[in-house]
Amino acid sequence: MTSLKQMFSTQTRRMASLSPWIYRINAGSCNGCDVECATTALIPRYDVERLGCQYCGSPRHADIVLITGPLTARVKDSVLRVYDEVPEPKVTVAVGVCPISGGIFRDSYAVLAPLSKYLPVDVNIPGCAPRPQAIIEGIAQAIAIWRERL
């Protein structure tokens, strides 16, 4: 019985590792990075689904979280609440310079960047906005980290 359970567990892990789902949180972004994230999924030229990824609509289905924006004071509580709904193990990716350092909004009274003060970030993708291929590169690194955690 235990071996059957174990086999089921390893098989599901193996299957899950092939298709990490992506969830995107906008933490007060200017929409530039969100457009680039959408580009990776919607434009056949970039096509992030080759890596087995799919953008999903609910945080409860997600494995990899992409966070854009400098974490404005107004959106902070909502972002943390949505982030907590993503089940473990999860990999957090900061897209753009805003969540990493604050970028152009650094030291603003309305901005709480860097994001790593509030959440455990795993991969950074700097850029303003990052190139779609750079986002795919970061997602590929996130998938490698996620497979280790699984």
Next chain:
Amino acid sequence: MNFIKNLMQNLVRGPSTVSYPFGPAWTPDKFRGRVAFKLASCTGCRACEQVCAPGAIRFDKTPEGLRFMMWHNSCVFCGLCEHYCPTDAIQQTTDWHLAHAVEDEFTMAIREVIAYVNCSACGAKTLSSAPNPVGVNPPFSAEEIEQQRNLCPGCRKKALAERGATS
């Protein structure tokens, strides 16, 4: 029947998807990417620090000299530093491979020191920065730039006057 034409075209052209990260990715020649710094050309004028909108470029004084620091995780690729650099010491490359694990966050930076030297003419302590050749007529040769590098501002002015240059 338009779809048959499209189908045929797609069969001939192949998929439009760029194979990156499994293969190379095409980058435009004028792409504004990661900033590169050339210490030998830097005059230490700090114009780039002044114009850097997100504050990614910083200069600070250390016992060894004037330290140039630039953090890629704050750079927005606006290109102002490149535009205002009088000697093209700071330039943007077409490199966009910047994604990194968060442990490497603070190694994603340029840290270079313009060292202090003693002036080769008067012996005073000065920065061994490149001279600013803008407006100097006739322009500096490579040897003259190397000579000027180790002179203090006063001796540079004198050398420039003796050379008969207008600056």
